Amino acid sequence: MAIKMASYGEIVWDVFGGSKKLGGAPLNFAYFCAKAGADSFVISAVGCDELGDRALETAKIAGVNIDYVARSGLPTGEVLVKMNPDKTHSFEILPARAWDAISISPQTKELLKTLDAFAYGTLCQRSARSRESLAEALSLLPETCLKIFDANIRQNFYSKEIVESSATRADFLKINEDELKIFREMFSVSENSAEAAIKAIAKRFGLKCVVLTLGGDGFVILNGGEIFCGKSLPVKVADTVGAGDSFLATFAVCLLQNKTLKECAAAANKTAAIVCSRSGAMCL
Numbered sequence: 647m648a649i650k651m652a653s654y655g656e657i658v659w660d661v662f663g664g665s666k667k668l669g670g671a672p673l674n675f676a677y678f679c680a681k682a683g684a685d686s687f688v689i690s691a692v693g694c695d696e697l698g699d700r701a702l703e704t705a706k707i708a709g710v711n712i713d714y715v716a717r718s719g720l721p722t723g724e725v726l727v728k729m730n731p732d733k734t735h736s737f738e739i740l741p742a743r744a745w746d747a748i749s750i751s752p753q754t755k756e757l758l759k760t761l762d763a764f765a766y767g768t769l770c771q772r773s774a775r776s777r778e779s780l781a782e783a784l785s786l787l788p789e790t791c792l793k794i795f796d797a798n799i800r801q802n803f804y805s806k807e808i809v810e811s812s813a814t815r816a817d818f819l820k821i822n823e824d825e826l827k828i829f830r831e832m833f834s835v836s837e838n839s840a841e842a843a844i845k846a847i848a849k850r851f852g853l854k855c856v857v858l859t860l861g862g863d864g865f866v867i868l869n870g871g872e873i874f875c876g877k878s879l880p881v882k883v884a885d886t887v888g889a890g891d892s893f894l895a896t897f898a899v900c901l902l903q904n905k906t907l908k909e910c911a912a913a914a915n916k917t918a919a920i921v922c923s924r925s926g927a928m929c930l
């Protein structure tokens with residue numbers, strides 16, 4: 647039986663100049679989980695507009711179950727993306743979008759009770775309604791469900807309270823190097839090395855696993871007290887959109903398949919390298 651995984655939060659169109667590509671960390675995560683062999687669902691909302699129609703059609707073709715994506719009177723999410731000289735990106739996330747009004751339907755409640763893993767972040771909690779719906783979703787998960795907090799800290803759409811409550815409810819944390827700096831400042835993490843810092847964070851929040859991605863410098867993973875570090879695979883970078891999502895999703899699926907930490911990291915690293923070599927997140 648396939649592993650059953652769902653992500654909760656934003657569905658957005660990333661606007662690169664004159665082109666638009668479908669994304670958002672929760673949808674990217676669900677896409678890469680499906681590519682790794684899981685039954686993959688996304689819990690979100692899109693507008694009753696042309697972009698909403700296109701989003702649902704594109705996600706379905708990509709292999710993501712869209713039965714739990716509601717239609718909203720608010721417009722479908724959009725993010726203005728700017729490429730920096732080092733080929734990283736900066737984002738302007740437009741306000742008052744459909745994913746700010748996610749609700750938990752009776753159908754969604756039944757899904758939540760059956761999941762093996764559930765992923766969420768901070769951006770989807772910028773509105774009270776979606777934040778309350780996330781709390782409801784977390785309360786319905788079975789005890790055996792792996793709760794994955796992908797911090798996904800963007801712009802000013804977070805607070806210490808949101809980060810702390812999200813990490814406290816999780817089993818598994820994914821952060822990047824910029825988010826590690828924020829965790830250090832927020833929670834007075836004084837340990838110098840990345841390995842020691844994520845051990846301290848894991849201890850504070852009772853986490854089973856922490857994945858720290860370091861861009862081109864690789865990754866550091868703590869799982870069950872075991873630390874594993876690795877370097878990114880050398881590729882010609884097209885862009886980095888979705889790389890962290892692909893690493894997290896592939897690693898999580900492999901972990902739930904009871905593969906070794908080394909095997910999980912190798913598979914995640916390979917997928918992220920492929921994504922970096924292609925344009926856009928949903929590119930496999």
